[in-house]
Amino acid sequence: MKQSKLIEHLAVPRGRFPHAKVAGEFIYVSGTSSRLPDNSFVGVKVDEFGTTTLDIAAQTQAVIENIEEILRNAGSSLNDLVQLTVYLVNMNDFGAYNEVYGRFFDEEGPTRTTVAVHQLPHPHLLIEIQGVAYRPQP
Template structure:
């Protein structure tokens, strides 16, 4: 087992790693729209927050020597399920030909008041 951390993604806001490599899998912790430069939640709507999250996931994967094409599954936690179409609009720009399995769940709240959180599993 190996921890994966990069300065190009936000530091963990609790006792966890950005990602863990276990055998041929990379488990990326749930990402909210934190700017890695300021460590603060970005302001903006669901589209802006989704874009920041996808860039953070991409940076973690790059640190592991992988790309978004290696993502097997994502789980998305939405504060408001009505944001689903706008989320898909941005998410779809990152997963064009390769489309991982996915679950999307509405939740009552997220850390720091985020609108969305995304976790991912990638394979080598």
């Protein structure tokens, strides 16, 4: 059994794909960012002169919280994650990202791969995460 999940109160995906796809006992979470439903971003400040400040820690926390909400809507939780792939625009952000990540997960958490990418779908994005969760059927 396969079921797509599009969560109304989260940011609408920037393409024709769901937030997650449930396939049997697995939940595949699409790449998730810190984008909010109003298309603004957590971790972004623009001053009156247009100078932009991006905060990897705030974005990392928002991404993980968005994934948590996606999983909750699929009847799951962060505890059910088995694998994450993290895309960082700048590996110099690894330390701050890793510190926030450690507030949610430890060595009992999901496997993880972190890679650097040239860019993400918006210039204000520093991080995107996709994942797979395992939710046994009763």
